[in-house]
Amino acid sequence: MQRKLMLALALSAATAFSAAAQAAEGWPIDKPITIVVPFAPGGANDLIARLYAKEIGQDLKANVIVENRPGAGGIVGAAYVARSRPDGYVFLAASNGTVTNSLIRSDQPYKDDQIEPVAMLGIVPSIIVTNPSNPANNLKEVVENAKKSGRSINFSTAGMGSTPDFVGAMVKIETGMKMQMIPYKSGAENVAAVVGGQTDMTSEASMVTLPLIKAGKLKALATTWDHLDAAPDIKTTAELGFPNIRIGHWEGLYARTGTPAAIMDKMNAAVRKASQSPAILDALKPYSVTPGTMTRPVFVKFTQDERTRLSKVVKAAKMQPD
Structure with missing residues (x-):
């Protein structure tokens, strides 16, 4: 049997x-x-x-x-x-x-x-960006300026659970800045909000941000990935003193x-x-x-x-x- x-x-x-x-x-x-x-x-x-x-x-x-x-x-x-x-x-x-x-x-x-x-x-690779009118030249300076002024930073995302949402969360945890997450439906929309001055910062993929950075419509503050060979002048978050802000x-x-x-x-x-x-x-x-x-x-x-x-x-x- x-x-x-x-x-x-x-x-x-x-x-x-x-x-x-x-x-x-x-x-x-x-x-x-x-x-x-x-x-x-x-x-x-x-x-x-x-x-x-x-x-x-x-x-x-x-x-x-x-x-x-x-x-x-x-x-x-x-x-x-x-x-x-x-x-x-x-x-x-x-x-x-x-x-x-x-x-x-x-x-x-x-x-x-x-x-x-x-x-x-x-x-x-993800790049944290801001409007070119922002006086800060990198993420470290953004943190220093925000703490001096005491104002809350509006950080646009591509929606709950998106990579920008996690970048914003990591930035908030590691820097202690006051931050408000503003959700949009896509990476294109959350970046457009920064270009247009509706929000202070965001983080988005290099495919979306690099062309706008080169065109002078965005300012790069850091990359959250291990390297960015296409733009070696943009420092990594680790180089700026925030190694735990890491995501692609x-x-x-x-x-x-x-x-x-x-x-x-x-x-x-x-x-x-x-x-x-x-x-x-x-x-x-x-x-x-x-x-x-x-x-x-x-x-x-x-x-x-x-x-x-x-x-x-x-x-x-x-x-x-x-």
């Missing part, structure tokens, strides 16, 4: 493996693949997703569409993907917030285990849980191949972006480690929903 049971289990596993392999072999069929960006157009997530969509489409011989579904710091778009069919035709271009949103709010409309990591797209804008693809592993592995391979293409490398190098070359297991561990690390920031800053 036991031998028959073991044989039946083995046959069942083999059948399941064969079905998954067949699903990946036939994927994608003549049907578009949608990459959902949970932010408005113009931010780093949107820009990188569109770069990869073209290269992935060419490799998989499929039509890859980027669809923006902004709102609630990325939760609206993530919830949409969490409710999608697990067939490999809908992916989420997720940011840091995807691993931390549930730490901040209890009413997240989907469970974390309804989506799972597929591939890293890239890590973009990472972006990765997620899929609805239940999507065949073979399909996710195939997408991961397509992303890694795209990350080494001249088109991607040439587009990312001017902004010091590290392209995604992680295998799926490595990316899974990366997201787990980020959740553990950033959970400490959530608690220390008492981060709350917008």
